[in-house]
Amino acid sequence: MSRRGWLVLGAAVVVLATTTGTGAFSAVNAERGIQVAVVDDDSAYLGVAITANATGNNTTATITVRNQFSDGTTLTTVTATSDDDIVSLTPGTTTLASGESGTGTVENVTCGETVVIQARGDGVNVEFEREITCE
Helix, strand or coil: CCHHHHHHHHHHHHHHHHHCCCCCCCCCCCCCCCCCCCCCHHHCCEEEEEEEEEECCEEEEEEEEEECCCCCCCEEEEEEEECCEEEECCCCCCCECCCCEEEEEECCCCCCCEEEEEEEECCEEEEEEEECCCC
16 A cells, blocks of 8 residues: 555544544433431431420420430430530430430420430431420
8 A cells, every 4th residue: 555545544543533432431320219208206216205394483304315226326425405505315324325215304494495406426417406395
């Protein structure tokens, strides 16, 4: 083949290479399903029950939490906060293992007041608010 033939063939290869894709990709679109279940407080990963006791002008709230996360999930901090008053819900212990419960009492609350419950531990961080309901 002559030199001109080789040049034409080379030019054709360059043009073909620049107009043809490499087989790689630059974007992916994937759809993933997600399911969210809303459950009552006593069935949640951090189960909670609040009982308000009113005596005269003083109302106390007894808050019980239960670690219902999977085995091996230990909660290292569980607190209830009301008007800057922080109460540990694991008194006497430093952790709350899966299946264990803890109770604490928040003093001098008012009916309708909001209490913030927080729990932290082995890769979990839970925070939610509950209203003190007086009957």
